[in-house]
Amino acid sequence: MIKINVHKCISCGSCCQSCPCQAITMVDNKPKVDEKKCISCGSCCQSCPLKLIKLKV
Numbered sequence: 453m454i455k456i457n458v459h460k461c462i463s464c465g466s467c468c469q470s471c472p473c474q475a476i477t478m479v480d481n482k483p484k485v486d487e488k489k490c491i492s493c494g495s496c497c498q499s500c501p502l503k504l505i506k507l508k509v
């Protein structure tokens with residue numbers, strides 16, 4: 453499960469593009485995760501320029 457600090461998000465869209473499962477979509481310019489699609493690969497965490505995404509186990 454991933455956790456995104458949306459308050460600091462600059463809406464760059466990098467996390468959405470990095471996800472191999474299309475689990476992240478931009479809703480009102482903020483990333484929203486579909487937990488059912490997420491495979492916890494960590495790609496989005498790496499892609500965020502501000503490191504706002506954390507993978508929680």
Ligand code: SF4
Nearest residue numbers: 471490491493494496
């Ligand atoms: S952890 Fe992987 S599958 Fe889950 S939202 Fe991030 S990039 Fe997509």
Ligand code: SF4
Nearest residue numbers: 461462464465467500
């Ligand atoms: S990569 Fe980071 S800053 Fe860019 S949209 Fe995703 S959470 Fe926001």
